[in-house]
Amino acid sequence: MQSSSELFPVSLMSAELRGDLSEDVYLLKPNNSPDSSVELALTRLGRAGAEGERGMPVVLLHGSFSNRRFWYSPKGIGLGPYLARAGFDVWIAEMRGHGLSPRNENYRDNHVAQYVRYDLPAIADFIIEQTGQAAHWVGHSLGGVILAAALGGGYLGESRARSAALFGSQVSRIYWPLKLPPVEWGGRLLLRAFPYLSGRRLKRGPEDEPTGLALETLRWLRLFGRFGDADQDWWAGLTQVRVPILAVGAAADQQDPAWACRKLLEQCSAAPSQFLLLGKENGFSSDFGHIEMLVSKEAQREVWPLTEYWLQHLQLPAGFAEQASAIGS
Secondary structure, eight states: OOOSOSSSOEEEEEEEEETTEEEEEEEEOOOOSSOTTOOEEEEEEEETTOGGGOOSEEEEEOOTTOOGGGTOOTTSOSHHHHHHHTTOEEEEEEOTTSTTSOOOTTGGGOOHHHIIIIIHHHHHHHHHHHHSSOEEEEEETHHHHHHHHHHHTTSSOTTTEEEEEEESOOSOOOOGGGGSHHHHHHHHHHHTTOSEEOTTTTTSOSSOEEHHHHHHHHHHHSTTOOSBOSSOBHHHHGGGOOSOEEEEEETTOSSSOHHHHHHHHHHOTTSOEEEEEESGGGTOSSOOOTTTTTSSHHHHHHTHHHHHHHHHHSSOOGGGTTTEEEOOO
């Protein structure tokens, strides 16, 4: 089959109409990482019959133990379809071994440093090739952490990203026992006994996560650990980011608390940035949780329209000026 790209082999897995939406699923084989078996699924959503009128591209990155269905349900509900119906050119990426992306040969050792160094740049370049413009990027939980790492590492500069929105994403929550070397060493030994962590067994989601990702997280959280890899300090690199950034925290999020989400945003000191807290004290109908901030009827009514507005204007509506604290310049 002829490739859909001149950058690297890309196959069109399917092209379907899903009610009022068009759905094209691509499988990218970038061949840019040490593991040449890596293939990445990328779903493109648009309005059926209006494929020639696509607007600004937006990339959605799922969190841990998840896949494209976080953004796009089989019934055509989710932030992805919402934005597509609003005229955006929506691209939903699935990380290695998640959803429609097959497990690569070295799946067990997959980790964020590989995603940001190899996978996100390939996705960004393919979208630019197809649309002629850089995309807005939206990440939830680990998806936002991956996005922040790519920004801090310089892999998603202004030529590849118009903006970044981070929902429930942080790297500052401290787990004090992991600061004790014996506990961290014990955790490593335990994790190495498993090829992956089962999302279903842990009741965290429909997908598994590779052991390499968990081991990498331990390195970040251990005594004298840092948000980065062996070559780069992504945390320090965030101070050089210039693209507009929105960070969203949820008042009832116990997994990734709002204060830690805000701290990640504050590190992006040179970027035009805003923070939004989803809670009753800010006029929302409820104190949102980690998942409910994007997947709930309340999110559909209250959060999705704000996200659309941000993507259109790179700032929140004037009525949210007090709720969203402008942090950057």
